[in-house]
Amino acid sequence: MPTFELDPMMMREIIMDHYANPRHFGVPAKPEEYEKVHADSDNCIDDFDLYLKYENGKVTDAMFNGVACTISKASTDILCDLLIGKDKEKAFYIIDQFLAMIAEKPYDQEALDEALAFKNTGRQAGRIHCATMGWTAMAEMLKKEDK
Amino acid sequence: MMFDPYVLRKDFPMIANGIKMQGHPLIWLDNASTTFKPYPVIKAVERYYYEETSNSHRGDYDLCFKMDQEVERTRETVAAFIGAKRPEEIVFTSGTTSSLNLLAFGYASKYLKPGDEILLTEAEHASNVLPWYKVKEMTGCEVNFIPLTEEGRLTVENVRKSLTEKTKIVSIAEVTNVLAYSAPIKEIAKICHENGILLAVDGAQSVPHKKTDVADSDVDFLSFSGHKLCGPTGIGVLYGKYSLLEKMDPFMTGGGNNAKFDMCGDASFLAPPMRFEAGTQNLEGIIGLRAAIEYLQKIGMEEIEEYEKSLKKYAVEQIEKTGNAIIYNHDSEGPIVTFNVKDVFAQDAATFFNSRGIAVRSGQHCAKILMDFLGTVATVRASFYFYTTKEDIDALADAIAHGKEFLDAYF
Numbered sequence: 254m255p256t257f258e259l260d261p262m263m264m265r266e267i268i269m270d271h272y273a274n275p276r277h278f279g280v281p282a283k284p285e286e287y288e289k290v291h292a293d294s295d296n297c298i299d300d301f302d303l304y305l306k307y308e309n310g311k312v313t314d315a316m317f318n319g320v321a322c323t324i325s326k327a328s329t330d331i332l333c334d335l336l337i338g339k340d341k342e343k344a345f346y347i348i349d350q351f352l353a354m355i356a357e358k359p360y361d362q363e364a365l366d367e368a369l370a371f372k373n374t375g376r377q378a379g380r381i382h383c384a385t386m387g388w389t390a391m392a393e394m395l396k397k398e399d400k
Numbered sequence: 401m402m403f404d405p406y407v408l409r410k411d412f413p414m415i416a417n418g419i420k421m422q423g424h425p426l427i428w429l430d431n432a433s434t435t436f437k438p439y440p441v442i443k444a445v446e447r448y449y450y451e452e453t454s455n456s457h458r459g460d461y462d463l464c465f466k467m468d469q470e471v472e473r474t475r476e477t478v479a480a481f482i483g484a485k486r487p488e489e490i491v492f493t494s495g496t497t498s499s500l501n502l503l504a505f506g507y508a509s510k511y512l513k514p515g516d517e518i519l520l521t522e523a524e525h526a527s528n529v530l531p532w533y534k535v536k537e538m539t540g541c542e543v544n545f546i547p548l549t550e551e552g553r554l555t556v557e558n559v560r561k562s563l564t565e566k567t568k569i570v571s572i573a574e575v576t577n578v579l580a581y582s583a584p585i586k587e588i589a590k591i592c593h594e595n596g597i598l599l600a601v602d603g604a605q606s607v608p609h610k611k612t613d614v615a616d617s618d619v620d621f622l623s624f625s626g627h628k629l630c631g632p633t634g635i636g637v638l639y640g641k642y643s644l645l646e647k648m649d650p651f652m653t654g655g656g657n658n659a660k661f662d663m664c665g666d667a668s669f670l671a672p673p674m675r676f677e678a679g680t681q682n683l684e685g686i687i688g689l690r691a692a693i694e695y696l697q698k699i700g701m702e703e704i705e706e707y708e709k710s711l712k713k714y715a716v717e718q719i720e721k722t723g724n725a726i727i728y729n730h731d732s733e734g735p736i737v738t739f740n741v742k743d744v745f746a747q748d749a750a751t752f753f754n755s756r757g758i759a760v761r762s763g764q765h766c767a768k769i770l771m772d773f774l775g776t777v778a779t780v781r782a783s784f785y786f787y788t789t790k791e792d793i794d795a796l797a798d799a800i801a802h803g804k805e806f807l808d809a810y811f
């Protein structure tokens with residue numbers, strides 16, 4: 254097993270990078286081709302829409318748009334990175350690993366890549382929802398796809 | 401007795417016992433939300449369970465008789481504390497929210513008619529807005545807002561300009577819970593009364609921090625919570641002028657608020673305040689509330705107000721000095737500083753402070769306030785009490801100065 258440890262410096266850089274320069278933030282050019290779901294929070298400013306495009310058994314695009322705090326924006330942006338190109342099974346696997354990590358349960362590090370920057374979110378209980386809301390909303394949308 | 405916050409801190413187990421948060425000594429700057437309880441309050445509550453357990457107004461034996469006396473003594477203590485003329489003007493509730501609901505449902509929904517108007521401000525707490533919207537739904541009256549000044553202050557001038565023929569009730573906070581501006585309630589009461597309008601005051605953020613005198617201010621109703629003034633949770637007060645309480649309906653009915661009751665459905669209700677206190681009351685809360693008020697009276701409300709003013713000034717100076725924050729209420733009277741750390745979302749800043757053991761509240765504000773006055777979607781609120789020290793504020797200022805490291809909370 255490769256031991257893959259991110260130091261705090263790298264974690265900070267990853268989060269700030271995805272917060273300041275999100276790759277998947279905005280409304281898709283052709284929103285009608287996307288599934289859409291809303292996510293928001295009682296105790297944070299987060300209030301955004303998520304978009305998912307699923308074709309031929311694969312996620313071909315994922316985006317989100319609205320108001321988001323540092324934690325939710327960076328985590329959702331990384332989520333979009335991770336999901337694009339994956340089939341449904343793999344997508345669920347990644348989301349499950351992330352949720353397990355946040356809940357401080359055993360998880361598969363290798364599935365998470367940059368999302369490992371959120372490894373210690375459980376220490377700030379008040380912010381777990383910020384870190385996970387994009388992920389749980391995306392999982393809901395995936396469940397609805399191609400039934 | 402010389403006012404000394406360092407001595408007073410020894411009375412509070414949450415401070416004296418060195419409670420920690422995230423491995424750091426707890427720095428409690430969320431006093432607008434709730435306050436710590438000193439030993440005399442905890443002991444008083446304990447005494448009820450160890451030595452004085454019984455119910456009130458069922459008095460066939462000594463313990464129960466004593467309980468009734470405890471309740472009435474608390475009413476007297478509260479009346480003296482806020483300058484009410486008679487203890488019967490003090491109604492026990494579960495807190496400010498329940499006081500305001502009692503007033504809205506028991507009084508306003510009974511007397512207001514379509515076309516009548518209730519005036520609030522945009523800086524009110526939800527508990528002083530939503531009950532009035534219910535009244536609007538029930539009676540067809542209107543709920544309108546008195547404009548605030550650019551900084552967020554309520555002035556007599558703006559109240560005067562807003563009153564109309566239709567206005568029946570004005571309900572405002574004496575001190576608001578985000579910006580902490582203090583409203584001139586005595587002058588407002590005067591112009592309300594000149595126009596036959598009732599003034600209801602939300603005292604949740606004022607009664608704990610300054611001397612209150614309802615006889616002098618002449619407000620018609622005043623609501624406040626025990627837990628924000630070192631008392632237990634679940635106990636609060638609605639003060640009302642006796643003649644108005646007499647006109648008011650109970651919000652709840654049942655045992656303890658009816659004088660006569662037969663199975664034919666005839667009931668006649670007791671006189672205030674009993675009319676509004678159906679069911680077994682929060683007796684430990686009532687006893688604890690008295691202990692809390694006695695504790696504050698021993699310190700002196702003027703001393704508390706004066707000390708908190710100096711703390712507020714100190715906090716504004718120290719936070720400004722970091723050059724890393726935007727403060728939204730420099731000049732307000734209450735012991736609250738509302739701010740943002742530059743380039744850091746309010747919630748992220750609050751999480752960072754949490755990681756350093758500092759408790760503050762981050763919050764969003766209702767759209768109007770934030771657009772008109774703050775120009776931001778959320779702010780951080782640090783609120784003080786008489787046991788807050790300059791060192792607590794220094795710790796906050798230091799955290800603000802390091803605001804750029806806010807993500808450290810997660811590593």
Ligand SMILES: Cc1ncc(COP(=O)(O)O)c(C=O)c1O
Nearest residue numbers: 495496497525527573577604625
């Ligand atoms: C101005 C104001 N009004 C009402 C309330 C509600 O008080 P409680 O929750 O004790 O009923 C609060 C408490 O936050 C407040 O600050």
